[in-house]
Amino acid sequence: DIQMTQSPSSLSASVGDRVTITCRANHTISNYLNWYQQKPGKAPKLLIYAASSLQGGVPLRFSGSESGTDFTLTISSLQPEDFATYYCQQSYRTPYTFGQGTKLEIK
Amino acid sequence: QVQLVQSGSELKRPGASVKVSCKASGYTFTNYAMNWVRQAPGQGLEWMGWINTNTGNPTYAQGFTGRFVFSLDTAVSTAYLQISSLKAEDTAVYHCARARSPKTSGSLDYWGQGTLVTVSS
Numbered sequence: 001d002i003q004m005t006q007s008p009s010s011l012s013a014s015v016g017d018r019v020t021i022t023c024r025a026n027h028t029i030s031n032y033l034n035w036y037q038q039k040p041g042k043a044p045k046l047l048i049y050a051a052s053s054l055q056g057g058v059p060l061r062f063s064g065s066e067s068g069t070d071f072t073l074t075i076s077s078l079q080p081e082d083f084a085t086y087y088c089q090q091s092y093r094t095p096y097t098f099g100q101g102t103k104l105e106i107k
Numbered sequence: 108q109v110q111l112v113q114s115g116s117e118l119k120r121p122g123a124s125v126k127v128s129c130k131a132s133g134y135t136f137t138n139y140a141m142n143w144v145r146q147a148p149g150q151g152l153e154w155m156g157w158i159n160t161n162t163g164n165p166t167y168a169q170g171f172t173g174r175f176v177f178s179l180d181t182a183v184s185t186a187y188l189q190i191s192s193l194k195a196e197d198t199a200v201y202h203c204a205r206a207r208s209p210k211t212s213g214s215l216d217y218w219g220q221g222t223l224v225t226v227s228s
Binding site for chain 2: 050
């Protein structure tokens with residue numbers, strides 16, 4: 001199975017901060033990398049697919065990038081509604097494994 | 108608009124079975140694969156597998172073979188997850204989630220609200 005390692009596992013930041021979350025695959029996955037946001041008690045929401053493509057309706061402050069097997073989710077200016085848990089997922093090969101999650105909290 | 112509506116919470120005894128439904132609307136059901144994702148209490152997301160809604164062919168992740176069965180009723184645009192011989196460790200929220208594109212199976216753009224299955228004696 002392809003392992004996805006996210007870092008950090010938790011992060012404290014303030015409104016307006018620029019935040020970066022990283023996900024590393026232990027095998028090539030091309031650009032088959034997705035990012036999701038999940039708020040407590042809610043279903044996950046797709047933010048980014050194909051490493052850098054913004055899902056419809058997602059604010060432009062969210063962006064994704066890739067460098068080999070390293071992938072990054074960036075939030076350019078944190079808003080109050082962005083405090084949530086973020087997951088990466090590879091969809092290159094089954095099982096489509098998720099990272100362990102990054103909990104973004106208010107500082 | 109696209110919607111996935113799941114059945115309600117279930118409380119089951121160990122050894123029993125449960126069947127979770129996921130009714131789709133707002134799109135052609137057989138054009139998009141359906142995935143299932145588990146989330147144990149306080150834990151992360153775990154991909155269980157997916158089912159080809161055109162052929163009915165399921166693919167299961169390791170750890171979800173044997174007791175877990177994906178099925179469809181295309182006449183009512185509904186996917187099902189059945190779990191047999193329930194164990195306490197099956198206690199979790201189970202989500203159905205649609206593949207984003209007819210050409211892919213793993214990028215998930217619409218999700219059901221989740222069904223909490225609690226296994227307790």
